[in-house]
Amino acid sequence: MSQTPPPDEIPAELLELAHVHGVRTEFYGFDGGAQQVRASTLVAVLEALGVPATSRNQVQMSLALARDDEWRQALPPTVVVRQGVDATVPVHVNDGSAVQVWVELDGAEPLAARRGQRERRDLTQREVYVEPRMVDGRRTGRATFAVPTDLPLGWHTLHATSDGGEAKTTLVVTPQRLTLAPEVEQKQVWGLLVQLYSVRSRTSWGLGDLADLADIAWLAAHRGGADFVAVNPLAAAEPTVPMTPSPYLPTSRRFLNPVYVRVEDILETAYLSAADRSLVEWAADPVRDLATDPGPIDRDAVWEAKKAALEVVFTAPRRAARQAAYEEFVAEQGKGLRDYATWCAITEHLAGKDWPRELSTPDAPAVVALREQLAERVEFHTWLQWVADEQKAVAQRTAREAGMKIGIMHDLAVGVHPEGADAWANGAYLARGVEVGAPPDMYNQQGQNWSQPPWNPRALAKAGYAPYRDMLRTVLRSAGALRADHILGLFRLWWIPGGSKASAGTYVAYDHEAMVGILCLEAQRAGAVVVGEDLGVFEPWVRDYLADRGILGTSVLWFEQENGGPLPPEKYRHLAMASVGTHDMPPTAGYLAGEHVDLRERLGLLTEPVEVVRRRAREEREVFVRALVERGLVGEDASEREIVEAMHRYLRRAPSALFGVQLVDMVGERRSQNQPGTDQEYPNWKVPLGDANGNPILLEDLFESQRLRSLIAALNADA
Template sequence: MSALHDLAELVGLQVEWEDAAGEAKRVSDDNLRRILAALGFPAASDEEISESFERARTDASRCEFASTRAGEALLLPAIGSAGAGELLLENGPTIALAVAKTPEGLRVPPIAEIGYHLLKGPNFTVRIAVAPERCLGVADLAKKPRAWGAAVQLPSLRDDNPRAFGDFGTLADTAKRFGEAGAEALAISPTHALFPADPSRYSPYAPSSRLFLNALFADLSLLGETLPPVDAGDLIDWEKAIPQRMAALRHAYEAHWSEVESRVMAYRDRKGEALERHAIYEALHAHFFADGAGGWQDWPDEYHDPSGEAVARFAKTHREDVNFHLFAQWLAAESLTAAQSAAREAGMSIGLIADLAVGMDGSGSHAWSAPGDLLTGLSVGAPPDLLGPEGQDWGLTTFSPAGLKRNGFAPFIETLRAALDHAGGIRIDHILGLNRLWVVPHGGSAADGAYLAYPLSDMLHILAIESHRANAVIIGEDLGTVPEGLRPKLEAWHVLGMRVLWFERDEDGDYVPPLDWHEQAVAMTGTHDVTTIAGWWQGRDIDWAVKLGRFSSAEAVSEACRDRASERTQIWSALVASGAASGAMPSPDDPGPVLDAALVHVGSSACELALVPLEDIAGQVEQPNIPGTTDEHPNWRRRMPATTAELLAQSDIAHRIEALDKSR
């Protein structure tokens, strides 16, 4: 291999990789140089490669963080001398221990205490994460060995008092209704902080920060405030709804600040500098957005440093605005806590399952507040495959592997805790990213990217610790091109995979019987990115593909329709074989029997948890999101046709839920 390739592999870039079709691929040298430069390792010349290699080797030899399971010995690299050491436990006491020298490195004897500790050797210091054997599973928490729940897009929920979009108050009522119907969990769309000053940025998967909440979801009724009813049609008009909700929040702040100030400031003190910086960012973003600026990169240079004098002056002179955003975060947190309490009081043993987006917008709060945590000059996405021949660039940044190690994984731990602070579980979007991520250099196409390795083992240890501390289950979205060997590693830590009806097929393309689905997983009829059952049965996804110009010819459309007719027969046969359906196959315009059977089919799976989207419970035809679209399809704008209480009271839906509950 060349020196360039040696450098790339030392840094964690995968020079050679295998695509979804099993074909061997290699990253071009030019693209390697661009990505290496973004990672801080210039490689434009032999001299730069040599210098970067030495620096990368020095970085790789450092060991400032290590992880192990409780009761297992830990092997560290040869970073110091053997001899007497001491372990400063997270909760205070210090334990004496002996560090032994071995041919492989330094051996630390087994540690029983779970947590994040500090090991001090004769001439080295290492922070050590000691994890339990595995993450908690559904059986550790649920009343039944095989639980079920619903999955909802939070803004789509309706309220008796028509609101522009669902919020945490609406969520609390939905959780109560499903809990009373026998559900143990309610999975929700991401609730991360977005950009409230910019109503065009409402995608829940492109947040400003994953450490804080979308303040628009705060439940004003907790302060005795009511929202004026709106004419809520089938689609959310975010351009109008966001400014209206922000105005209502500002009114609540002005009316109630004096009575809640001490509680807000106590909340700020608990959350620390990170929350204060986020509130300052929100105020700055609103201030400069009014003049046409987007993210922080468009602000005057003196405002790029959150610790700088210009930012301090702004925070002082705009203290009311900063306090307003602190208030909004406090109220959002109180509201989400109330929703989780409503879920638990209604009988849910797990309650809310939060959704952790794969990354965040590089122009947002986290990137401005703590740029050292994140990748710069790179965005994450997916390589070219059969579904996306050009590859995907999601336009997001995420944690830097080097930054995680340098900061003792504190950014990852804080992000997990933020997600689990008000929930009994978490779904990690694209959990493949804990192993490797496709990174794309800014200015290049998605095909110009490469896989960057992440410290999977350390992150799994941390997941197990945080699972137990939050008394929560961990779900990993493991769909797509899964690297060989990753699923067994996730399973060893009891991270639940996702098993979606449409994708559970054998090598011959036949549907796998639900009793043969993997037990350590979540069974689902679909996700927000795939067509609903009713939509698939009626061919609505084909209609959308035609509208979006995704067929090359009229013959291709006809072929897709013929294939769908055959696929309907195939899925109905699978539903009959599992005992979920019986009788003749219904017509394409009659999805009701298929809906009923699909829920029972998925419910009868061996998986320890079944989650069914509310769209499928209610028989909706349209899906929340079509990947690869922005304005071409109303993503994240669809409302449910009625309140959750009204939906669950309908006889066909009540029967459907009763059958699902019985199947579990």
């Protein structure tokens, strides 16, 4: 194996090793044809998983280790079960030795919790004979124990003792399925799909913020009857400029981007001295006029201004109760928050220089020393997360008090920036030398590389899924719902070896029962609805599985087709959020006009002659309009506005539990927020909300828009 053999000559041992570790050796492309994975890809992916495979001897040794790996451990790395479902756990001990197994419950009994005790439940052994094995010179037996079906939901600890030794592991009890609230289950509810940064107000410093989000929710509920507002990921970006504009490439998925903080809404701002208040006002002066600037949003200017103001507010004293609340937040977020704030402080300190090797891990001695040296900046970034979390909570509380059944739907990106805070703090749980992406499909024929390091499923299981759990808990704070981008990644992800084309990757499987189950557990604890973006290439059973767990899918009008035309609304899934388009497509007005074809032609993204693509777009439009005419939703000579409204009325008749309406469609905006396949060629994630002519629309004027009010009236008339 010193040289890579042709695809059809992959050694059987390498194929077996890949199979054992969940690495696909073949996959089906978007055209339905089977594709064999290259040997070099299998080797690179296995190495990224921590499985040596660069030589034949390494493959043989790794395979021998893998065959007996679970027998070397008394207990599995993590045990995840569904509440009320019969499950067993294998326990490995010296053959013939007695073994006792019990579970220590986490906070199951209030009285025990008050006494500092944890309830213990013994497990019963099942009469299941398994042939013993010789493992590392030791004759090892397997005992099978039943997990009680009445264990409470939560994170428990499983113990096993034998021959004087004790082992323990994490036992997670997850709900069988999430259930929708009756008011959502019984009748479709609709809400706004909003790119928050683009919706500016006269007081938001040139970029939509968390105070604007609260106002949008209140207005949408009172003036539109909406029941949720879904926003782009608000996850953290760099603490220095330039700031990555894409909300789907955050430095941390767990923590918030403080650029969304409304400075004036921090309570301590009201108690600033006249001199300090002047400093805050001066900081805002350079960006106040950006709210009406029709050009690309300037995050860097906004952040520089806000950071200067926030540094002033940070020095203001806090009342005793406020200080206690801050300290409770810091204690609750624990090491994760400390590491994130430390990364921010070091990033500022290095000022664009490469990170020295001695700073490569959060617990390195050099990092500990630098954390003490930068203690004030670490504290500043810790405080920023507290004030951002407070304003996030206000937005959700405002939405619910306004009458929304769900409130704010937050968005969880697929992954993180390869050089960001999460990649640094969670490096032990991420795979290196590979990047996440997608295989070629009909829209991206070269495949996609998202440049993000994936979770290492082996390392994650050994950690008891704690990093994944902690991330979910923070994201779900003050969330009425969560949209999980590319939820198929909880089943398998497309791993691309570093330096390779996106098409030269393969799928790596994850323990979806654990990944999805933990998502359900944390969402149920938070009282949140979960929507999974399940678009793309996937096995049909995946959607059934998600529906069985109570996770809503995603149905997009342009993609849902049957017999060459749009899928009839009555055939849509109930457990889904339906919408006309997505943020990766032009707004509906622009799409109907074929502007996506014009844009892709200008950017050199077309792989076919422009005449062919343009003709296909016209035919697609005609098919959809014809379906609307046949249902009596528009006339033969309908205007663009009438067609856009009819498409939304079409989905209003679907049984989908949720219906998301893009805010850009409500005001006639035509420009795309994001053009896949581009970086600097297009102002991705920088387009401010505007009307059909690109004129900025401020939040104060939004609900006075005749076009918006007309669409809202159409939606509510068909309810």
